[in-house]
Amino acid sequence: MSQRSLKVWMGAVALGLAAQGAQAGVIWASNGHEYDVITAEGITWTAAQAATAALGSGWHLATITSGGEDSFVASLLPASPASRSHYWLGASDAAVEGTWAWVTGEAFSYTHWWGGEPNNSGNEDYLAYDFRSGWGWNDAADTVGRDYGFLRGYVIERSGSGAVPLPGTLPLLALGLGLAGFAARRQRQR
Ligand SMILES: [Ca+2]
Ligand SMILES: [Ca+2]
Incomplete structure (x- = not known):
C-alpha cells in the first residue's frame, strides 16, 4: 500500500471510529x-433507560420484534x-x-415469555431477559435487582446510522481503498 492510500485508509478508520x-x-x-450488552449489577430499568438515552447516537434499550432477532440478541x-x-x-x-409497549413504538407482537409470565407478581412493569433453561422473557419490578440480586445489566440497540464495519472487515476496507487508489493512479497515467 502506498503512503497516500495508507493515509486515506487511516483517515477512513478514524472517521468511522x-x-x-x-x-x-x-x-x-x-x-x-x-x-x-451492558453489564451493570443491580441496575433498575429506569436507570438503564436513562443511561441508554444519555449515550445518544440513536441508542435505545433493545426491542425484540422477531424470533431471529430474539435468537441473535440472546446469543x-x-x-x-x-x-x-x-x-x-x-x-x-x-x-x-x-x-406492553416497546420504547421505539414498534408493534409489540412477537413475544418470548416464559410459561406463567407475564405474571405482574407484586407489580412488575418492565421486560427483562431471564435466564432459566436458556434466555426467555419475564416481567420484573424496577427494583428487582436490588431486591433479589439477579439484575446483571441491559441490552441496547440502534439502527444502522452510526454503525461502522466490524473490526474483521477493516482489512477488506483497506484493500478496497488501496485498489481504488491504484485505479485512480492508473487513470491519471493514461
Ligand atoms: Ca429491534
Ligand atoms: Ca414476572
Whole structure:
C-alpha cells in the first residue's frame, strides 16, 4: 500500500471510529442494527433507560420484534450464567397494566415469555431477559435487582446510522481503498 492510500485508509478508520462514538456493538446482518450488552449489577430499568438515552447516537434499550432477532440478541448474553440473571429490554406496561409497549413504538407482537409470565407478581412493569433453561422473557419490578440480586445489566440497540464495519472487515476496507487508489493512479497515467 502506498503512503497516500495508507493515509486515506487511516483517515477512513478514524472517521468511522468518530462516527461510532464511544459505544461499539455487534451488527446483526439481517437488519443492520447494532447491539451491545451492558453489564451493570443491580441496575433498575429506569436507570438503564436513562443511561441508554444519555449515550445518544440513536441508542435505545433493545426491542425484540422477531424470533431471529430474539435468537441473535440472546446469543450475545452469557451462555450459562452461574446464577439466575436478568438483562433489561426496552418494553414496559407501566402506562397501562397488561398492555406492553416497546420504547421505539414498534408493534409489540412477537413475544418470548416464559410459561406463567407475564405474571405482574407484586407489580412488575418492565421486560427483562431471564435466564432459566436458556434466555426467555419475564416481567420484573424496577427494583428487582436490588431486591433479589439477579439484575446483571441491559441490552441496547440502534439502527444502522452510526454503525461502522466490524473490526474483521477493516482489512477488506483497506484493500478496497488501496485498489481504488491504484485505479485512480492508473487513470491519471493514461
Ligand atoms: Ca429491534
Ligand atoms: Ca414476572
